[in-house]
Amino acid sequence: MAAAGAWVLVLSLWGAAVGNRNITARIGKPLVLNCRGAPKKPPQQLEWKLNTGRTEAWKVLSPQGSSWDSVARVLPNGSLLLPAVGIQDEGTFRCRATSRNGKETRSAYQVQVYQIPGKPEIVDPASELMAGVPNKVGTCVSEGGYPAGTLNWHSDGKPLIPDGKGVSVQEETRRHPETGLFTLQSELMVTPAWGGALHPTFSCSFSPGLPRRRALHTAPIQLRVWEPVPPEVQVMVQPEGGKVVPGGTVTLTCETPTQSSLQIHWIKDGIPLHLPPSPVLLLHEVQREDQGTYSCVATHPSHGPQESPAVRVVIEAEEGPIAGSVEGQELGTVALVLGILGGLGIAVLLIGAIMWRRQRRRREKRKASENQEEEEERAELNQPEEPEAAESRAAGP
Numbered sequence: 001m002a003a004a005g006a007w008v009l010v011l012s013l014w015g016a017a018v019g020n021r022n023i024t025a026r027i028g029k030p031l032v033l034n035c036r037g038a039p040k041k042p043p044q045q046l047e048w049k050l051n052t053g054r055t056e057a058w059k060v061l062s063p064q065g066s067s068w069d070s071v072a073r074v075l076p077n078g079s080l081l082l083p084a085v086g087i088q089d090e091g092t093f094r095c096r097a098t099s100r101n102g103k104e105t106r107s108a109y110q111v112q113v114y115q116i117p118g119k120p121e122i123v124d125p126a127s128e129l130m131a132g133v134p135n136k137v138g139t140c141v142s143e144g145g146y147p148a149g150t151l152n153w154h155s156d157g158k159p160l161i162p163d164g165k166g167v168s169v170q171e172e173t174r175r176h177p178e179t180g181l182f183t184l185q186s187e188l189m190v191t192p193a194w195g196g197a198l199h200p201t202f203s204c205s206f207s208p209g210l211p212r213r214r215a216l217h218t219a220p221i222q223l224r225v226w227e228p229v230p231p232e233v234q235v236m237v238q239p240e241g242g243k244v245v246p247g248g249t250v251t252l253t254c255e256t257p258t259q260s261s262l263q264i265h266w267i268k269d270g271i272p273l274h275l276p277p278s279p280v281l282l283l284h285e286v287q288r289e290d291q292g293t294y295s296c297v298a299t300h301p302s303h304g305p306q307e308s309p310a311v312r313v314v315i316e317a318e319e320g321p322i323a324g325s326v327e328g329q330e331l332g333t334v335a336l337v338l339g340i341l342g343g344l345g346i347a348v349l350l351i352g353a354i355m356w357r358r359q360r361r362r363r364e365k366r367k368a369s370e371n372q373e374e375e376e377e378r379a380e381l382n383q384p385e386e387p388e389a390a391e392s393r394a395a396g397p
Helices: 002-012 321-382 385-394
Strands: 022-026 031-033 045-052 059-061 080-082 091-098 104-114 121-123 128-130 135-145 150-155 167-175 182-190 201-207 224-226 234-238 250-255 263-268 280-283 292-300 304-307 311-315
Touching (some): 031 104, 121 201, 128 135, 135 150, 135 201, 182 201, 234 292, 234 311, 250 263
Parallel strands (some): 022 104, 128 224
Antiparallel strands (some): 031 080, 045 091, 091 104, 250 280, 263 292, 292 304, 292 311
């Protein structure tokens, strides 16, 4: 009964038996390896050698020996059965068999296991994208696969290749400490071009690390791209104010949105300059003919040309040091003379006022003394009359 049961198991697993040297087996499923040249019935002369992740050296199994726990055992027909293959069973399997007529046959297999992960999905997808700036589209996640495999992004059905500019991908791979299965994450960042597709479609796919295995695809997501009004274009001039002496240097810089697709052209006094496109215009050893108004025009594929406000470059006359010093001396002399004359005038006025006051005081004193003398004279004239009258009255009859 035991032999019959073993034969039934062999027949049920016959579809999984593989005769190629390189074979793959799904994790958790049974695997049967045939020993070519071995007699189908005992007695048999054969020997299996295993070198896998479970062994430190070659493990030997034979029909006469005991089975290797639940890992592997030799079937009655000489085949090797692994009831539930795992990651640790990856490795080399060899069988040496001798037929009844003494012919020796060797078989060798390189076993690799795999596990199909769940269908990948895009988590935290964006709802819309802004043109001209980096945007996160979403994160593609694949869980429970072995070997690790790879995640790939697609846009409108075409593969997206990271270039570090318009398309960038940040990947992360984690392995479960117990099962050994992998979890992959891939975050996609894109910079939509101005004037590009307004409703692009993105999807992600998981490619197994084994040949002849189909890729798994996520459901596509469709996003909307909106284009904001571009900021104003302006010209910065150095030196500040645009004033420079003949022979100097003027630097004009056209400040625009950070877009590699912009083309910058320059205009002087309303006339385009026939120069190669450049955001910087250098005027070396400027002369009178370089004076005027300058502006830049930024041409964008979707918004067309946008002109900046004009700035003015002024060529100032260069003054000589001698003429300037003479003129300064003349102005200083005039100021000194005017100061002296003003001081003399004030002094004359003060002296005149003082002398006038002194003369006035002298006149007042002189009048006062004259009045006093007149009063004294009048008093002297009035005093002699009284004594003479008294003497006349005393000498009367």
